[in-house]
Amino acid sequence: MTSNESERRRRVPAMAPEERRAALVAATIPLLHEQGLDVSTKQIAQAAGVAEGTIFGVFRDKNLLVVTALIHALDPQPTLDELAAIDPRLDLRLRMISAANRINARFTGNARLLSAARMLALGGEHHEETRQRMADARERLLASLTAVIEPDADRLRRSPATVARLLLQFCGANTYGPYGDPGRFNGAEIVSLLLDGLLITTSDSEHTKTTGVQ
8 A cells, every 4th residue: 555545544534423323224224125134244234335343333233223224214204295295185086096006105115124124023022112113103104194084084984094094904905914915906996995895886787787898
Protein backbone atom coordinates (compact mmCIF):
# COMPACT_ATOMS: atom_id res chain seq x y z
CA MET A 1 0.00 0.00 0.00
CA THR A 2 1.43 3.39 -0.95
CA SER A 3 1.70 6.22 1.53
CA ASN A 4 -1.04 8.14 -0.32
CA GLU A 5 -3.42 5.18 -0.12
CA SER A 6 -2.62 4.76 3.56
CA GLU A 7 -3.31 8.44 4.18
CA ARG A 8 -6.66 8.30 2.36
CA ARG A 9 -7.71 5.25 4.39
CA ARG A 10 -6.84 6.99 7.64
CA ARG A 11 -8.93 9.97 6.59
CA VAL A 12 -12.07 7.93 5.88
CA PRO A 13 -14.25 8.28 8.99
CA ALA A 14 -15.53 5.11 10.60
CA MET A 15 -19.26 4.51 10.13
CA ALA A 16 -21.26 5.50 13.21
CA PRO A 17 -22.99 2.62 15.03
CA GLU A 18 -26.48 3.71 13.92
CA GLU A 19 -25.33 3.98 10.31
CA ARG A 20 -23.73 0.54 10.54
CA ARG A 21 -26.95 -0.89 12.02
CA ALA A 22 -28.99 0.65 9.20
CA ALA A 23 -26.61 -0.73 6.56
CA LEU A 24 -26.78 -4.23 8.05
CA VAL A 25 -30.58 -4.10 8.25
CA ALA A 26 -30.76 -2.98 4.60
CA ALA A 27 -28.50 -5.88 3.57
CA THR A 28 -30.53 -8.38 5.59
CA ILE A 29 -33.98 -7.63 4.21
CA PRO A 30 -33.42 -8.97 0.65
CA LEU A 31 -31.85 -12.12 2.11
CA LEU A 32 -34.90 -12.67 4.32
CA HIS A 33 -37.11 -12.38 1.23
CA GLU A 34 -35.01 -15.09 -0.44
CA GLN A 35 -34.23 -17.46 2.42
CA GLY A 36 -36.38 -16.59 5.39
CA LEU A 37 -34.87 -17.37 8.80
CA ASP A 38 -32.25 -19.66 7.25
CA VAL A 39 -30.06 -16.70 6.31
CA SER A 40 -26.63 -16.78 7.97
CA THR A 41 -24.54 -13.99 9.46
CA LYS A 42 -21.85 -14.85 6.92
CA GLN A 43 -24.27 -14.16 4.06
CA ILE A 44 -25.41 -10.93 5.69
CA ALA A 45 -21.83 -9.77 6.16
CA GLN A 46 -20.99 -10.55 2.52
CA ALA A 47 -24.06 -8.64 1.32
CA ALA A 48 -23.15 -5.66 3.50
CA GLY A 49 -19.49 -5.78 2.47
CA VAL A 50 -18.16 -6.12 6.02
CA ALA A 51 -16.43 -8.71 8.15
CA GLU A 52 -18.78 -11.12 9.92
CA GLY A 53 -17.57 -9.94 13.31
CA THR A 54 -18.75 -6.42 12.50
CA ILE A 55 -22.36 -7.59 12.94
CA PHE A 56 -21.76 -8.40 16.60
CA GLY A 57 -20.28 -5.01 17.22
CA VAL A 58 -23.70 -3.41 16.76
CA PHE A 59 -26.13 -6.31 17.30
CA ARG A 60 -26.12 -8.64 20.29
CA ASP A 61 -26.75 -11.65 18.06
CA LYS A 62 -28.18 -12.72 14.72
CA ASN A 63 -31.65 -12.99 16.19
CA LEU A 64 -31.74 -9.31 17.15
CA LEU A 65 -30.55 -8.29 13.67
CA VAL A 66 -33.23 -10.44 12.01
CA VAL A 67 -35.99 -9.09 14.26
CA THR A 68 -34.87 -5.51 13.62
CA ALA A 69 -34.83 -6.13 9.86
CA LEU A 70 -38.30 -7.72 9.94
CA ILE A 71 -39.77 -4.83 11.93
CA HIS A 72 -38.29 -2.34 9.47
CA ALA A 73 -39.40 -4.27 6.37
CA LEU A 74 -42.92 -4.90 7.63
CA ASP A 75 -43.66 -1.31 8.64
CA PRO A 76 -47.31 -0.93 7.50
CA GLN A 77 -47.10 2.84 6.98
CA PRO A 78 -46.65 2.74 3.16
CA THR A 79 -49.80 0.61 2.84
CA LEU A 80 -51.66 2.84 5.30
CA ASP A 81 -50.74 5.87 3.21
CA GLU A 82 -52.09 4.15 0.09
CA LEU A 83 -55.37 3.31 1.83
CA ALA A 84 -55.71 6.88 3.09
CA ALA A 85 -55.28 8.14 -0.48
CA ILE A 86 -58.33 6.22 -1.78
CA ASP A 87 -60.98 8.74 -2.83
CA PRO A 88 -63.89 8.52 -0.35
CA ARG A 89 -66.25 9.79 -3.08
CA LEU A 90 -65.84 6.56 -5.05
CA ASP A 91 -68.51 3.88 -4.86
CA LEU A 92 -68.08 1.49 -1.94
CA ARG A 93 -67.26 -1.45 -4.20
CA LEU A 94 -64.58 0.50 -6.05
CA ARG A 95 -63.04 1.70 -2.79
CA MET A 96 -62.95 -1.82 -1.41
CA ILE A 97 -61.46 -3.24 -4.62
CA SER A 98 -58.73 -0.61 -4.55
CA ALA A 99 -58.04 -1.39 -0.89
CA ALA A 100 -58.05 -5.17 -1.47
CA ASN A 101 -55.56 -4.86 -4.33
CA ARG A 102 -53.21 -2.88 -2.11
CA ILE A 103 -53.53 -5.33 0.75
CA ASN A 104 -52.97 -8.28 -1.59
CA ALA A 105 -49.82 -6.57 -2.86
CA ARG A 106 -48.56 -6.11 0.70
CA PHE A 107 -49.28 -9.71 1.66
CA THR A 108 -47.85 -11.34 -1.46
CA GLY A 109 -44.83 -9.02 -1.59
CA ASN A 110 -43.94 -9.80 2.02
CA ALA A 111 -45.16 -13.39 2.27
CA ARG A 112 -41.83 -14.85 3.36
CA LEU A 113 -41.13 -12.01 5.78
CA LEU A 114 -44.56 -12.33 7.39
CA SER A 115 -44.10 -16.09 7.74
CA ALA A 116 -40.69 -15.52 9.35
CA ALA A 117 -42.16 -12.96 11.75
CA ARG A 118 -44.92 -15.39 12.72
CA MET A 119 -42.38 -18.13 13.41
CA LEU A 120 -40.42 -15.81 15.66
CA ALA A 121 -43.53 -14.52 17.41
CA LEU A 122 -44.59 -18.09 18.20
CA GLY A 123 -41.08 -19.10 19.17
CA GLY A 124 -41.13 -18.20 22.85
CA GLU A 125 -41.04 -15.49 25.45
CA HIS A 126 -37.99 -13.77 23.98
CA HIS A 127 -40.04 -12.42 21.09
CA GLU A 128 -42.62 -10.36 22.91
CA GLU A 129 -41.59 -7.26 20.95
CA THR A 130 -42.12 -9.11 17.67
CA ARG A 131 -45.58 -10.20 18.77
CA GLN A 132 -46.47 -6.70 19.91
CA ARG A 133 -45.23 -5.11 16.68
CA MET A 134 -47.23 -7.55 14.57
CA ALA A 135 -50.37 -6.95 16.63
CA ASP A 136 -49.91 -3.19 16.34
CA ALA A 137 -49.45 -3.43 12.54
CA ARG A 138 -52.64 -5.52 12.24
CA GLU A 139 -54.65 -3.02 14.29
CA ARG A 140 -53.37 -0.06 12.29
CA LEU A 141 -54.18 -1.82 9.03
CA LEU A 142 -57.65 -2.72 10.31
CA ALA A 143 -58.31 0.88 11.38
CA SER A 144 -57.23 2.27 8.00
CA LEU A 145 -59.36 -0.21 6.08
CA THR A 146 -62.32 0.50 8.35
CA ALA A 147 -61.99 4.19 7.50
CA VAL A 148 -62.20 3.32 3.78
CA ILE A 149 -65.49 1.46 4.35
CA GLU A 150 -67.00 3.78 6.98
CA PRO A 151 -68.76 6.27 4.61
CA ASP A 152 -71.19 3.50 3.56
CA ALA A 153 -71.85 2.05 7.00
CA ASP A 154 -75.60 2.43 6.53
CA ARG A 155 -75.53 0.09 3.49
CA LEU A 156 -73.96 -2.82 5.35
CA ARG A 157 -75.48 -5.50 7.56
CA ARG A 158 -72.34 -5.58 9.71
CA SER A 159 -70.17 -2.79 11.09
CA PRO A 160 -67.42 -1.31 8.91
CA ALA A 161 -64.83 -2.75 11.32
CA THR A 162 -66.27 -6.26 10.92
CA VAL A 163 -66.38 -5.91 7.13
CA ALA A 164 -62.78 -4.67 7.18
CA ARG A 165 -61.72 -7.63 9.30
CA LEU A 166 -63.42 -10.08 6.93
CA LEU A 167 -61.76 -8.47 3.94
CA LEU A 168 -58.35 -8.80 5.62
CA GLN A 169 -59.10 -12.45 6.38
CA PHE A 170 -60.07 -13.12 2.77
CA CYS A 171 -56.89 -11.43 1.51
CA GLY A 172 -54.80 -13.34 4.03
CA ALA A 173 -56.37 -16.66 3.09
CA ASN A 174 -55.62 -15.84 -0.56
CA THR A 175 -51.93 -15.73 0.31
CA TYR A 176 -51.24 -17.97 3.30
CA GLY A 177 -52.11 -21.33 4.71
CA PRO A 178 -52.60 -24.74 3.09
CA TYR A 179 -55.18 -23.37 0.64
CA GLY A 180 -53.43 -20.11 -0.14
CA ASP A 181 -52.76 -19.45 -3.81
CA PRO A 182 -51.33 -15.95 -4.30
CA GLY A 183 -52.67 -14.23 -7.38
CA ARG A 184 -55.62 -16.58 -7.93
CA PHE A 185 -58.18 -14.08 -6.63
CA ASN A 186 -57.75 -10.39 -7.34
CA GLY A 187 -59.29 -7.55 -5.37
CA ALA A 188 -62.48 -7.45 -7.44
CA GLU A 189 -63.13 -11.17 -6.95
CA ILE A 190 -62.50 -11.01 -3.21
CA VAL A 191 -64.77 -7.97 -2.79
CA SER A 192 -67.49 -9.64 -4.87
CA LEU A 193 -67.28 -12.73 -2.65
CA LEU A 194 -67.68 -10.55 0.43
CA LEU A 195 -70.40 -8.20 -0.83
CA ASP A 196 -72.35 -10.54 -3.14
CA GLY A 197 -71.68 -14.03 -1.79
CA LEU A 198 -71.70 -17.14 -3.96
CA LEU A 199 -75.38 -17.82 -4.47
CA ILE A 200 -76.72 -17.10 -7.95
CA THR A 201 -79.59 -14.63 -7.72
CA THR A 202 -82.71 -14.66 -9.91
CA SER A 203 -81.40 -11.73 -11.88
CA ASP A 204 -78.12 -13.60 -12.45
CA SER A 205 -80.02 -16.65 -13.73
CA GLU A 206 -82.12 -14.59 -16.11
CA HIS A 207 -79.01 -12.82 -17.36
CA THR A 208 -77.34 -16.17 -18.07
CA LYS A 209 -80.41 -17.52 -19.90
CA THR A 210 -80.75 -14.48 -22.15
CA THR A 211 -77.09 -13.80 -22.85
CA GLY A 212 -75.37 -17.12 -22.27
CA VAL A 213 -72.75 -15.26 -20.17
CA GLN A 214 -71.92 -16.86 -16.83
